[in-house]
Amino acid sequence: MLLDIDDEFFGDLGRLDTERADTGGVQGHGALITALETARTGRLGDIVATIQGEQDEIIRAPLPGLIVVQGGPGTGKTVVALHRAAYLLYTHRFPLADQGVLVVGPNRLFLAYIEQVLPSLGEAGVRLSVLSDLVVPKVRTDRLDTEAAQSVKGDLRMADVIRRAVSHRQRPLRDDLVIGYGLQHLRVSVAESEIIIKEAKRRFRTHNAARRFVEDEIFATLAQSARDELDGRVLRDRIRWTLPIRETLEWMWPVLTPAHLVHDLYTSPSLLRAACRGIFDSEEVAHLDRPRDRHVDDVLWTFADAPVLDEARANLGFRPGRRDEDEVRTYGHILIDEAQDLSPMALRMVARRSLNGSMTIVGDIAQATGTWDRQDWEEVIEHLPQKRPPERRELTTGYRIPAPAMSLAARVLRHAAPDLTPPVAIRSDGDAPIVRQCTDLLADLPSMVRDERDRVGSGNVAVITPRSLTDDVRAALTAGGIAHGGATRSGLDLQVTVVPVQLVKGLEVDAAIVVEPARIVSEERQGVRALYVALTRATKRVGVLHAEPLPAAMRE
DSSP states (O other): OOOOOOOOOOHHHHHHHHTSGGGTTOTTHHHHHHHHHSOOOSSOOOOGGGOOHHHHHHHTSOSSSEEEEEEOTTSOHHHHHHHHHHHHHHHTHHHHHHHOEEEEOSSHHHHHHHTTHHHHTTOOOEEEEOGGGGOSSOOOEEEOOOHHHHHHHHSTHHHHHHHHHHHTTSOOOSSOEEEEETTEEEEEOHHHHHHHHHHHHHHOSSTGGGHHHHHHHHHHHHHHTSSSOOOHHHHHHHHTTSHHHHHHHHHHSOOOOHHHHHHHHHHOHHHHHHHHTTTSOHHHHHTTOOOOOSSGGGOOEETTHHHHHHHHHHHHOOOTTOHHHHOOOOBSEEEEETGGGOOHHHHHHHHHTBSSSOEEEEEOGGGOOSSSOOOSTHHHHTTSOOSSOOEEEEEOEEOSSOHHHHHHHHHHHHHHOTTOOOOEESOOOOOOOEEEEOSOHHHHHHHHHHHHHHHTTTSOEEEEEOGGGHHHHHHHHHHTTOOOEEOBTTBOOSSEEEEEGGGOTTOOEEEEEEEOHHHHHHHSTTHHHHHHHHTTOEEEEEEEEESSOOOHHHHO
């Protein structure tokens, strides 16, 4: 049984076809629209059958250097980046098969959403990670900081704080070290320990690499203080495990992991004040202070701590005998999605993983909803390696969002990023957005969800909430008998999912219901931009439910 037929022309006829008004200037218009209107599954699929010219140029761009891809919502920037990874691995199998390709996503929900794309293209050798997955040695990371704490931890000044914190753990003796050895006493004076510390700092670039030198110098100095000639290596073998020696070395030059250094820093008011003096003010320092856990292995770190821990690792270097465990993997090509939201410290962390400066970064300045209010891509790429001039590309055609929904989002965009032009929607038809005011939001929400669920058939529905209402919304849907899921690292597995607005970026669904937009604007640091993101997630239908007055950006 024949269900549908569509003609696609190539050559001269193809060029004429792209000029027809009813195709919107795209190749394979019928196949493209069919793909766009297919119900979403909660997982991103490939676009091999519908790749357009502006997308293909980015996918096939040369390997070397840095490419910046600006693309509004629905322009396909994420799948373009993933197809570029597959293309580069196929075209440059040597050397990328050995060097590796890294894809960095904004959160684990997003990684679950995109994880099927590359295997479907026959490429399984790409690592998909969030930043905290890249911390070496591994730590447990599964908490969000306050926005104020994120701002401090992501600030480039944290690099100076960490350098100073490491330096403060390289200390001369407070009193002379005196060790009984047979019938005599061996000694290291405070002045001699100062010389040892100064020489270790001069000779070694990383902290842990100098530990063996400090040990050797301590034992050599003790041996030289003996009445008769004494071999420092013999002395070392005999007394290295005694308590006074162990305490001395731990005081002067301890072997440290990033977790030990940063945990000691955060939980010691004196260390924190000393490291931050003249860099952060007292209010900023307060955002770093935290209670001490019984053991560093019990610490549950925040996602904003990952770049700080990585900065510590860069300063500390390998622990003696632990090179394999402490070594950082570098990659022949790195792709960063939603790069506009990465802090300077996070970008610095990613740059360390780049083997040769070959990178593709994609995002949308208008969707910069993180702590860092980016106005242009220069504020991002200044923190990345630039071994050659960066190449800039832009995706201008909106494939996902129907024109009526894009029209509503474009009104918000004028407030979120006045200098940016919204994507041109390829789908001129579509359902008009529903903006519904109510007196009891939680009581009315279940009926609206049922209605949207029925209208999209087998498609999925995202209920996008402000932070303060997420739990109440889930309770209301449960009370209304609506089965629903949450935004978890396993993805959007049920037909209806409640998604806090801070996790919705990069996802696409058939229908989206944006709950109480005024609260989204007031609660998020970049509130109008967060609202813009929320309104641009759906491929078919957009609904807004509110009891509070709409924000100004939606009333115009």
